[in-house]
Amino acid sequence: MKILVPVKRVIDFNVKPRVKADQTGIDLANVKMAMNPFDEIAVEEALRLREKGKPTEVVVVSIGPQAAQETIRTALAMGADRGILVKSDGPVEPLAVAKILKAICEEEKPGLVILGKQAIDDDSNQTGQMLAALLGWGQGTFAHRLELESESARVEREIDGGLQTVALKLPAIVTTDLRLNEPRYASLPNIMKAKKKPIAEKAPGDYGVDTTPRLKVLKVTEPPKRQAGVKVKTAAELVDRLKNEAGVI
Amino acid sequence: MASLVVADHDNHALKDATAKTVAAAAQLGTPVHVLVAGKNCAAVADAAARLSGVEKVLLAEGEAYEKMLAEEMEALILSLASGYDAFLAPATTDGKNFMPRVAAKLDVPQISEILGVESPEVFRRPIYAGNAIETVQAAAGKKVITVRTTTFKPVEDGGSAPVERVEAPPPRGLSRFVGEELSKSERPELTSARVIISGGRGLQSGENFHLLEKIADKLNAALGASRAAVDAGFVPNDYQVGQTGKVVAPELYIAVGISGAIQHLAGMKDSRVIVAINKDEEAPIFQIADYGLVGDLFKAIPEMEAELTRLGY
Numbered sequence: 398m399k400i401l402v403p404v405k406r407v408i409d410f411n412v413k414p415r416v417k418a419d420q421t422g423i424d425l426a427n428v429k430m431a432m433n434p435f436d437e438i439a440v441e442e443a444l445r446l447r448e449k450g451k452p453t454e455v456v457v458v459s460i461g462p463q464a465a466q467e468t469i470r471t472a473l474a475m476g477a478d479r480g481i482l483v484k485s486d487g488p489v490e491p492l493a494v495a496k497i498l499k500a501i502c503e504e505e506k507p508g509l510v511i512l513g514k515q516a517i518d519d520d521s522n523q524t525g526q527m528l529a530a531l532l533g534w535g536q537g538t539f540a541h542r543l544e545l546e547s548e549s550a551r552v553e554r555e556i557d558g559g560l561q562t563v564a565l566k567l568p569a570i571v572t573t574d575l576r577l578n579e580p581r582y583a584s585l586p587n588i589m590k591a592k593k594k595p596i597a598e599k600a601p602g603d604y605g606v607d608t609t610p611r612l613k614v615l616k617v618t619e620p621p622k623r624q625a626g627v628k629v630k631t632a633a634e635l636v637d638r639l640k641n642e643a644g645v646i
Numbered sequence: 647m648a649s650l651v652v653a654d655h656d657n658h659a660l661k662d663a664t665a666k667t668v669a670a671a672a673q674l675g676t677p678v679h680v681l682v683a684g685k686n687c688a689a690v691a692d693a694a695a696r697l698s699g700v701e702k703v704l705l706a707e708g709e710a711y712e713k714m715l716a717e718e719m720e721a722l723i724l725s726l727a728s729g730y731d732a733f734l735a736p737a738t739t740d741g742k743n744f745m746p747r748v749a750a751k752l753d754v755p756q757i758s759e760i761l762g763v764e765s766p767e768v769f770r771r772p773i774y775a776g777n778a779i780e781t782v783q784a785a786a787g788k789k790v791i792t793v794r795t796t797t798f799k800p801v802e803d804g805g806s807a808p809v810e811r812v813e814a815p816p817p818r819g820l821s822r823f824v825g826e827e828l829s830k831s832e833r834p835e836l837t838s839a840r841v842i843i844s845g846g847r848g849l850q851s852g853e854n855f856h857l858l859e860k861i862a863d864k865l866n867a868a869l870g871a872s873r874a875a876v877d878a879g880f881v882p883n884d885y886q887v888g889q890t891g892k893v894v895a896p897e898l899y900i901a902v903g904i905s906g907a908i909q910h911l912a913g914m915k916d917s918r919v920i921v922a923i924n925k926d927e928e929a930p931i932f933q934i935a936d937y938g939l940v941g942d943l944f945k946a947i948p949e950m951e952a953e954l955t956r957l958g959y
Contacts, residue, residue, distance in 0.1 A: 526746035535820030562824040611785035626936035632949035645898040
């Protein structure tokens, strides 16, 4: 069985994003980029499943600019087997990503696709669910635990009230939440080895997908700022102010 | 045409998030219908029918909807799609689960977690964990939207819409509900509480959350936590407030031993009054707090409790 893991190149999660002065977007010039953290968890989970036995190959896909090849290399250095880069320079919306991934799934025939639940740039939280719908597959989103059985997958999901377990018929889609695992660091020998692993280069047109954005971004602005308030000296003063000044207790 | 709001409920009671989503839907300027999908949930449909501004309630009952399995919800909503030009659901873990499936099958982009409606075609939504706000114009075709409920005021009761039963499409059987572990609590839910007290890594252990519980009991507050506290295993995942946890906006948010990572701030910075208690004077949480107390929480929290007791709370 093959596992497909889509990964996205995004601004590093430690970097504070800055809104461009002309309000057209976020300034990405000379900003450190990295693999979307949820996708790193997805790669790790795929590798752990392969190490446990049944899956035999982990294929990583990224849809993005040429530099997204580095993101694929990171996944290969963690232990994935090969990569597919679908080159596209502009932003690609989740629906177009899902359509490209659908075409790749039809070619590669994975038993499982593991994706991050959302990318930390556009925070859409859509691609996995959209891919599942387009393929007509079941989905286990926001996975906290994942177990593969012979014909099915069991996914424990993080939901608003606690945890929920669903059983999915394979092939299926799983999206990762934060606590599914802790991704490994690539070792130096593995980073060297990753340089020799194959990455196929494709274009959205190869899959018949038009990536022209359909939502029109009118502007991107800073959120309203909150001012720091006052420092209180004691817990008693705090209670007094909450009661008599703010009137919230 | 009309908008269809997918109700959030637990088969017994309608959740507040539904009334807030109806408020967002009303701003699109077309009639609002509500879909209640569940099992033995006629009482929920009746509650939805009372929401002011709702013109009709659709009730679909079936085994598959009891836990709102995404694959089945997709099929149900699609079976109703021809009568609507917009579909809205609160951005709860359920809404986030099934709505993108609906959008994909309708071949339209989804607009996730809107904070505001500028016009029936233009919406504001947070990106980069709330570090920026994007204003987007919807694409041609039907609209699929999830709503961040903290920024919309719930519509009041006062309506009396008819409830119409709709036929459920045959089950697809792609997924099956196995079980769940829900946190049991006598306290209000995080997303609808008026007061929230949250603990972070500074609490040092799960046991120390009892200190916060005492305050929570006095103020009828919900208990929350930072991602660090959840990752450290102090409390379960459903306590997490933040970009990837719950987004809250209570009247009063008390952050105890929480430094204030961007991720956490994104989940609570719209609260009306924010209190921070932290021993590190430089902690970023103080930059957004209305009231800051620099000091040892293990001293400050019992003192706060004693003061509340003295005042009769």
